[in-house]
């Protein structure tokens with residue numbers, strides 16, 4: 670974190686009014702401006718040139734109360750702690766503390782599944798997130814294979830990451846080979862139908878690399894009307910990004 674008065678660069682982060690302000694150079698911007706990045710939970714101060722970053726930083730400092738108001742609108746951070754119950758693909762899962770490698774336990778009697786991990790604070794959260802990523806990869810990998818097959822496309826490679834701005838991204842394979850799809854692991858915290866829609870959406874991109882009528886026709890063939898799922902992500906997306914913070 671740099672102090673005011675030093676040379677400022679694109680991507681630098683400052684603290685203003687208890688908030689993180691990320692500086693950004695955007696050549697097409699007309700003037701300095703501020704906005705809230707809801708998924709990263711930080712303020713973005715944009716300037717048209719690196720030279721104007723100091724002006725953007727000062728602008729952020731002048732608007733400290735505006736920044737505080739925007740932050741107050743965000744969903745509360747939800748640290749991952751033992752005792753908490755998370756909905757994972759819509760199924761309640763209890764977080765517990767226990768020694769050894771972090772693991773997912775599925776009781777045979779059908780009672781609530783558990784994630785058992787050790788450590789405290791951020792260390793505990795990291796261990797739980799590792800298990801959630803694995804779960805996301807297993808479920809989304811299965812749904813992806815299912816929808817790719819329905820579309821007559823070779824099964825793509827699937828990966829999960831902590832993308833801030835997209836729930837999924839698709840790179841179709843070259844010359845008919847398998848493509849690759851990357852998902853945000855945080856879809857594991859969405860209802861199953863919503864995560865399933867994102868898998869269908871990304872698989873439809875294996876056929877159509879755009880959001881035109883033929884693309885949406887593929888999506889509707891796979892999962893029906895997508896509008897309620899898209900609305901869910903718009904409304905609840907910021908909450909999914911509040912977990913583990």
Ligand SMILES: [Zn+2]
Nearest residue numbers: 870874879880
């Ligand atoms: Zn898309």
